[in-house]
Amino acid sequence: MPEAKREGRGPAAIPIRAGIGLRAPHAREMIDSRPDIGWVEVHSENYFGEGGQPHHFLERIRADYPLSLHGVGLGLGSAAPLDLDHLRKLARLIRRYDPGLVSEHLCWSATAGRHLNDLLPLPYTEEALAHVCARIDEAQNTLGRRLLIENISSYLQFRHSTIPEWEFLAEVSRRSGCAILLDVNNIYVNAVNHGFDPLAYLAAVPAAAVQEIHLAGFDDSGPCLIDTHGAPVADEVWSLYRETIARLGPYPSLIEWDTDIPSLAVLLAEAAKAAQVLEEAHALAA
Amino acid sequence: MPSLPELQAAFARAVIERDERPLADWIVAGRGADAQARIGVYRNNVFWNYRKTLDEVYPVVLALVGKAFFNRAADTYARRYPSRSGDLSDFGGKFGECLAGWPPAAQLAYLTDIARLEWAVECVFHAADAALLDLHALAAVPQQDLPSLHFGLHPATHIVCSPYPILRIWKVNQPGFSGNQKVLLDEGGDALLVIRRGGSVELERLSPGELALLQALAADLPLAQAHARAREAEPDIDLATFLQRHVPGGTLVAFRNDKGSTT
Numbered sequence: 053m054p055e056a057k058r059e060g061r062g063p064a065a066i067p068i069r070a071g072i073g074l075r076a077p078h079a080r081e082m083i084d085s086r087p088d089i090g091w092v093e094v095h096s097e098n099y100f101g102e103g104g105q106p107h108h109f110l111e112r113i114r115a116d117y118p119l120s121l122h123g124v125g126l127g128l129g130s131a132a133p134l135d136l137d138h139l140r141k142l143a144r145l146i147r148r149y150d151p152g153l154v155s156e157h158l159c160w161s162a163t164a165g166r167h168l169n170d171l172l173p174l175p176y177t178e179e180a181l182a183h184v185c186a187r188i189d190e191a192q193n194t195l196g197r198r199l200l201i202e203n204i205s206s207y208l209q210f211r212h213s214t215i216p217e218w219e220f221l222a223e224v225s226r227r228s229g230c231a232i233l234l235d236v237n238n239i240y241v242n243a244v245n246h247g248f249d250p251l252a253y254l255a256a257v258p259a260a261a262v263q264e265i266h267l268a269g270f271d272d273s274g275p276c277l278i279d280t281h282g283a284p285v286a287d288e289v290w291s292l293y294r295e296t297i298a299r300l301g302p303y304p305s306l307i308e309w310d311t312d313i314p315s316l317a318v319l320l321a322e323a324a325k326a327a328q329v330l331e332e333a334h335a336l337a338a
Numbered sequence: 339m340p341s342l343p344e345l346q347a348a349f350a351r352a353v354i355e356r357d358e359r360p361l362a363d364w365i366v367a368g369r370g371a372d373a374q375a376r377i378g379v380y381r382n383n384v385f386w387n388y389r390k391t392l393d394e395v396y397p398v399v400l401a402l403v404g405k406a407f408f409n410r411a412a413d414t415y416a417r418r419y420p421s422r423s424g425d426l427s428d429f430g431g432k433f434g435e436c437l438a439g440w441p442p443a444a445q446l447a448y449l450t451d452i453a454r455l456e457w458a459v460e461c462v463f464h465a466a467d468a469a470l471l472d473l474h475a476l477a478a479v480p481q482q483d484l485p486s487l488h489f490g491l492h493p494a495t496h497i498v499c500s501p502y503p504i505l506r507i508w509k510v511n512q513p514g515f516s517g518n519q520k521v522l523l524d525e526g527g528d529a530l531l532v533i534r535r536g537g538s539v540e541l542e543r544l545s546p547g548e549l550a551l552l553q554a555l556a557a558d559l560p561l562a563q564a565h566a567r568a569r570e571a572e573p574d575i576d577l578a579t580f581l582q583r584h585v586p587g588g589t590l591v592a593f594r595n596d597k598g599s600t601t
Contacts, residue, residue: 097425101464104494105537125424131343138424163343163350166420169429170384172349179342208376209366212339247369274379275371 066091066118066152066264066304070327073122073308078316079109086116087320090327091152093120093306099149100141110149120153120264120306121145122233127161128187128201129174135162139194146195153264153304155200155233156191158184158221173206176213176220181227188228200263201225202233205241205270205279217242218256225261232257234303235266236293238279240286245276250292259300267293267326268308282311285322294329302333340364353381354417388416388429395430395460399437399453401511403446414440427464431457448523451500452507458496458532459539465494468591476585476593483597485562489555490592494534497544497552501527505541533589547572551580552589560596 069090074082076098092113099106113119126138146154159171174180192199203221215223225232234257243250267290269283285293285307293305305326309319340348345364352361362373389412393400400408415436421429434453437443443450479487498504503521505528510519529549531542544552550571554564561577568575584590 097427100425100427102493103467104464104534106464107467108537125426127424131346135424141425160346161424163347166350166354167422167424168350168353168384169387169421169424169426170380172346172380175342175345177342183342207371207379208373210345210364211366212364245369246366275375276369276379278379278383 061115061150062118064118064150064152066120068302068304068330070323070330071117071120071304071306072319072323073306073310074113075310075313076106077313078319079106079113081316083109083112083116085316087316089117089320089323091118091120091304093122093153093308096121096123096142096145096154097125099145107148114149118152119149120155120304121149121151123154123156124171125161125167125169126156126191127159127167127172128156128191129158129160129172129180129184130162130187131160131183132162132164134187134190136194139191143195146197153200153233154195154197155202155264156188157202157204158224159204171204173204173208173210174220175210176215176217178214181215181220181223185224185228188224188230192228192230198229198231200231200233201228202235202266203238203242204235205238205245205277207245207276207278209246216248216256218253222256222258222261225258230261231263232261233264233266234262234296234300235268236296237266237268237270237285237289240289240292241270241277241279251295254292254296254299257300262300262303265293265296265303265305266308267305267322268310280311281308285325290325290329293326297329297333302330302337305330349380352377353384354420356381385413385416387426388412388421391426392430392433396433396453396456397513398456398508398511399433399449402449402452402507403443407442411437411440411443427460430460433457448500448502448504448507451498451502451504455498455500455504455508455530455532455541458498459541462494462496462532462534462539465534468492468494470588471585471591471593473585479593479595483595486560486596488558488560488594488596489590490594491552491556492533492588492591495589496532497529497549497556498532499527499529499549504528505530505543508541531589535588545572545575547575548580548583551575552584555590 067090071091074092074094157171161168161172239250239253267285268281269285271278271280307322348361351357358377365373389409392412415433419432434450437453438450502523503525506521529544531544533540547568551564551568554567565577
């Protein structure tokens, strides 16, 4: 990957290290304390505004760290037309910050009449596969770059699905040429919610297409596991993460925490655990 | 077997309008949760997300009405004013309008104006940056051209007016406020300049003349006409004092001389 190095700005490429999802309450402390973290990721939509403090802070953070943009609102699987205004704002953000990676989710989120602003599950059918691949193609062409597409947590399955989720994800990447953002927590959550072996999922993932891993905490107080990003990464998910690194290889790995946001120190301590797993993998490979 | 558009339309109806047929028939049952419970997880997530978005933008409305009332208002808004954007920061803009037409809020006449104020604060926080007006260029304008100058307001400014004392209501409901929380609704209205200074949003009172002048300039009237309007509202308004406050203060960031140069 070419390094788009600019004056006063660090390299763009996301290193194979641990990173954190940057949320607004931590921005000033990040700038002041400049913790030793490999990279940061932000939600693209949080920077769709034109100016003000969010951009002042992000410019300063981008000067110190490689940055990844993670979209939560494009809804590439929606049957409704692709929101070109949304895509235009994303393109503007990419030009402004020169991110190392740009990702979206393998989901739908809107009908013609209303946005649901959530990551909603697709039926895993040939129809949905063709549709989402065409949309990813359209987005990649418009943005002029390869996107990473992330597997989501889901709380239901459709009767008419004909393709296992892991095959669907691999086929999306193969057909559209997109890279994969593998969310290990989401694999675990879905394995429990829908009753499959997470190792069978891992076995189907094309290692060469993966460019990033996500880790987060779930909630288990409801009718099924819910991906709240509001808790520490569960022990079972750390185990699955170690398996993922051992089987597929080391990748840039991100801790996400979006509700009940803890102190920056807690977030950095979670990232240090991921860094430890990556370092052990490097040591084994050496 | 539903097509993708049929499935997604049914999903939206099930989540928003609680009309769970036919979606429930298309879902795999079992593993400890039936179709209804699984749809319910999505309904909770979607409405929780909208409530959170609104309570981050409208903390004063929330403080005024309490959590339970606010959540009912938020759910009503989410149903009646469908989100049209994948960017949730676009979602809350008509919350004040919704409150105005919502019978449970009818007794709280000032609530809509507080909501409009909080939305203005949100818009100003994210609005575009702009450089201060070039004072040297302004000073170089020939004296006889001054009356015909047009001025532009900073993108990160809004003007909010209300017959209620919205500035006091806003202030006494800020976190950490200590002092007399009592506000008399008939103590007089406010005309407020909502403006971003150094990254944070400030609320500043405008006199009737300042309000008229800024509104006239925002409507692209030349300075002399704007000043004439302002004098109708406030006969002794002093133009020099006005410019002293709003040019170096960054309310006015651009000017155009139709007779000559532009900056």
